[in-house]
Amino acid sequence: MSLQDEIIERSSKIFRDAYQMSIGELINIYKDGEMDIHPEFQRVFRWSETQKTRLIESIMLNIPIPSIFVSQNDEGIWDVIDGVQRLSTIFQFVGVFKDENGKRIDPLVLLKTDYLPSFEGMMWDNPTDPNKSFTKEQQLAFKRSRIDLIIVKKESDPKTKYELFQRLNTGGSKLSDQEVRNCLMIMTNREFYGFIDRLSKNEYFNNCVVITDRKEDEQFKLELIIRLLIAVKMDMSEASNYTDLKELLDRETIKMIDEFEDSEYQNIEDKFIRTFKLLNNILGEDSFKKYSNEKHKGAFLVGAFQGIATGIYCNIDKIEKMNPEDIKKKIRLFYEENAYIESTNRGVRAVPRFHDLSIMGKEYFGHEY
Known part of the structure; x- marks a missing residue:
């Protein structure tokens, strides 16, 4: 198939419309429940009060803002793909924005800006100080402002909105790979995301997985759980189809x-808890730290997690019957295995490392000791 044929084939699977809509219309669509802007995303889209104020300022000064992308589902509801923070800021400012539990968020209080210093302390409707409220004229001007909207129609390829979300939210954003993946999970299956999020808060898991604050902020613990579950459920012979680990984790998720x-x-959560309870009781925060010269040292090792956590999880029924000291010794000898050493050498690509350590862990902890 030629390049042009590929372009024609792929583009024919994307159906979209473009509109200009007033902010007032968008507010009504949101209030009527015809738009899902995923308030859960607020955990990862971290706009400051200054950024929110600048958006309101741009609207009032008639400065163009980027298009909003939405995907229409089978029920006609608009699923916001790109523009969550812009829309939630607008809805918060006018006092209608609700969190994921349906509770109304406190209205936005503006900060002063270089162009509009009188913005300081202003609200859409300040109940205690009318002088700090937008006038009727200002409210009408705000609601009549128009925003470009791109609608990906329901007839499009089902994978389109995920691809679009990834491309729009990774190009110039500061989201980590897992933060984008979290959003994809929420868009696909909120219950599954909630399940992974709950596992990430497990006490035993957190005692064993000690990572930096930066990694915590980037939701790396959720990525580790995704890595574990994919290693358990994926047909590893298909790993060779990927050249990039991020793509593997995204698509396999x-x-x-x-x-x-x-x-x-229930079965996954049970095995997960048993796995990390066992590790916590035996090694605690040393569970995934290099063992050499008769002691664990250094930082948390992703490669060790991939092999040890996967191996113990897949063989937890057998491992639990072993003497704790024997388990500890087996974990410590894991670092001396040639397969582990070769897989974690500098220069080994991420996908082969993920593949080899996952398989090695299952086999190593599955063998009789």
Whole structure:
């Protein structure tokens, strides 16, 4: 197939419309429940009060703002792909924005700006100080301002909105790979995301996985759980289809969600808790730290997690029957295995490392000691 044929084939699977809509119309659509802007995303889209104020300023000064992208689902509801923070800021400013539990968020109080210093302390409707409220004229001007809207129609390829979300939210953003992946999970299956988020808060897991504050902020613990579950459920022979680990984790996460059965939640959570309770009781925060010269030292090792956590999880019924000292010794000898050393050498690509350590862990901890 030629390049032009590929372009024609792929572009024919994307159906979209473009509109200009007033902010007042968008407010009504949101209030009527015809738009899902994913308030859960507020955990990862971290706009400051200054950024929010600058958006309101841009609207009032008639400065163009980027288009909003939405995807229309089978029920006609608009699923916001790009523009969550812009829309939530607008809705918060006018006092209608609700969190994921349906509770109304406190209205936005503006800060002063270089162009509009009188913005300081202003609100859409200040109940205690009318002088700090937008006038009727200003409110009408705000609601009549228009925003470009791109609608990806329901007839499009189902994967389109995920691809679009990734491309729009990774190009110039500061979101980590896992933060984008979290948003994809929320868009695909809120229950699954909530399940992964709950596992990430497990006490035993957190005692064993000691990472930097920066990694915590980037939701790396959720990525580790995704890595573990993919290693457990994925057909590892398909890993060679990927050249990039981020792509593997993204696509296999969506695939895992599509194939996930409700009956699996309890079994997975049970094995997860047993795995990290065992590790916590034996090694605690040393569970994934290099062992050499008769002691654990250094920082948390992702490679050690991939092999040890996957191996113990997959063989937890057998491992639990072992003497704790034997388990500890087996974990410490793991670092001396040639397969581990070769997989973690500098220069080894991420996908082969993920593949090899996952398989090695399952086999190593599955063997009789």
